[in-house]
Amino acid sequence: MIALLATAAADPIVDRLVRESLASDEPWAELVELCDDIGPRLSGSRGLDRAVRWARQKMQEDGLAVQLQPVDVPHWVRGAESARILSPVDEPLDVLGLGMSVPTPPGGIEAQVVVASSWDELEAIGDSARGRIVVLDPPWQGYGETVGYRWAGADRAMAQGALAVLLRSVTDTDLAVPHTGTLGYEGDQRIPAAAITPEAAARFRRWSDRQRTVTVRLDLGSEMRADVSSANVVGDVVGSEKPDEIVLLGCHLDSWDVGTGAQDDGAACVAVMEAVARIGALDVKPRRTVRAVLFTNEENGLKGGEAYAAANAGKVHVAAIESDTGMGGTLGFRVEDRWYEAADVQAWLPGVAELLAPVRSHGVQTVEAGYSGADIGPLLKAHGGLGLGVLHDMSGYWAIHHTEADTIDKIDPADLKTEVATLAAVAWQLANAPTLPGPAPK
Numbered sequence: 001m002i003a004l005l006a007t008a009a010a011d012p013i014v015d016r017l018v019r020e021s022l023a024s025d026e027p028w029a030e031l032v033e034l035c036d037d038i039g040p041r042l043s044g045s046r047g048l049d050r051a052v053r054w055a056r057q058k059m060q061e062d063g064l065a066v067q068l069q070p071v072d073v074p075h076w077v078r079g080a081e082s083a084r085i086l087s088p089v090d091e092p093l094d095v096l097g098l099g100m101s102v103p104t105p106p107g108g109i110e111a112q113v114v115v116a117s118s119w120d121e122l123e124a125i126g127d128s129a130r131g132r133i134v135v136l137d138p139p140w141q142g143y144g145e146t147v148g149y150r151w152a153g154a155d156r157a158m159a160q161g162a163l164a165v166l167l168r169s170v171t172d173t174d175l176a177v178p179h180t181g182t183l184g185y186e187g188d189q190r191i192p193a194a195a196i197t198p199e200a201a202a203r204f205r206r207w208s209d210r211q212r213t214v215t216v217r218l219d220l221g222s223e224m225r226a227d228v229s230s231a232n233v234v235g236d237v238v239g240s241e242k243p244d245e246i247v248l249l250g251c252h253l254d255s256w257d258v259g260t261g262a263q264d265d266g267a268a269c270v271a272v273m274e275a276v277a278r279i280g281a282l283d284v285k286p287r288r289t290v291r292a293v294l295f296t297n298e299e300n301g302l303k304g305g306e307a308y309a310a311a312n313a314g315k316v317h318v319a320a321i322e323s324d325t326g327m328g329g330t331l332g333f334r335v336e337d338r339w340y341e342a343a344d345v346q347a348w349l350p351g352v353a354e355l356l357a358p359v360r361s362h363g364v365q366t367v368e369a370g371y372s373g374a375d376i377g378p379l380l381k382a383h384g385g386l387g388l389g390v391l392h393d394m395s396g397y398w399a400i401h402h403t404e405a406d407t408i409d410k411i412d413p414a415d416l417k418t419e420v421a422t423l424a425a426v427a428w429q430l431a432n433a434p435t436l437p438g439p440a441p442k
């Protein structure tokens with residue numbers, strides 16, 4: 001590790017990668033194409049198919065060795081959605097169905113509302129949930145803490161006899177916007193669920209506190225069709241000395257059907273493509289293979305990440321880096337700790353921090369233990385190796401996450417350049433280091 005520390009900052013190739021990344025407008029132009037000309041990219045959609053072909057072509061134009069890895073993905077279609085508060089007022093209610101939700105029965109569901117702000121409150125309602133629409137109103141306690149209500153709310157309300165769930169959007173910002181995201185059903189008995197705005201949830205809570213009788217009608221026209229074929233887009237710069245050792249840069253190409261998936265996760269995709277292309281354009285090859293992977297179906301299935309791990313048993317991934325926390329300013333890395341001893345992870349942090357030396361002056365300097373990313377999770381779990389998740393300034397992220405407002409205008413082109421510089425510099429160092437920070441692959 002010490003050898004790496006001594007050489008990293010002095011490597012003129014790293015300096016060149018950083019300088020050229022910070023000067024290039026190409027990834028921004030690509031992000032405009034992806035968001036404006038292709039648009040939303042939910043699994044099963046024509047948009048995702050087009051994005052896969054587009055990414056393959058971009059990588060080929062950049063001289064990478066490209067392959068499409070076929071993956072079967074779910075095909076959920078939103079359909080028409082509407083809701084109305086029938087009493088104590090008569091007015092429309094803004095809803096956005098949760099991904100993978102079953103539809104309401106023909107004619108919709110009309111029922112009284114009960115409100116619960118926690119699992120404990122839901123359980124305390126007991127049988128009174130029967131035949132009702134449950135409004136789940138969990139306060140924001142961070143994404144990881146709160147998202148469980150979106151994932152399991154329908155199942156748990158169904159277990160108490162509820163007909164449907166309306167969920168307070170999982171967000172830290174109240175701007176009268178509903179946020180979608182996937183739910184998970186465990187069994188075959190399923191009830192529909194939709195997001196409502198934080199403001200609407202708070203209003204239902206106030207009515208509940210004042211013991212008003214509240215009635216809502218909900219219509220969700222979603223449809224679960226047969227799985228369709230999609231693909232992970234994989235592009236390599238093949239290593240000169242150890243081609244079978246891989247440094248992976250990853251992100252997900254699919255998005256929700258609202259907005260255009262600019263922050264989640266289109267910007268990271270163009271950054272990953274550009275970082276690997278810049279390494280490929282050097283007149284010297286990396287010792288190890290540097291690989292871009294644009295995963296499919298992160299949002300409602302994780303089939304791309306699972307298929308990649310399954311197809312790469314026996315392939316040595318010395319490091320896997322995922323960028324999937326928006327494109328606010330790049331701050332550093334989170335070192336995956338889920339399948340490793342905490343003391344070991346702490347011992348890897350200084351070595352990872354040294355990788356940031358070439359971009360530290362651009363504000364990229366934080367290294368901490370934690371969750372790296374969803375798509376590389378199955379790979380790391382099965383095959384080990386160093387897992388890194390890019391840390392970003394997320395102060396503007398949860399406001400637009402999984403909404404119509406996830407569009408390119410929220411992104412600063414300068415932040416995209418810093419991301420490319422960071423990914424290129426770190427991937428190059430990992431691909432050439434005689435000694436690697438982090439765990440050996442299994």
Ligand SMILES: [Zn+2]
Nearest residue numbers: 252264265324
């Ligand atoms: Zn994402």
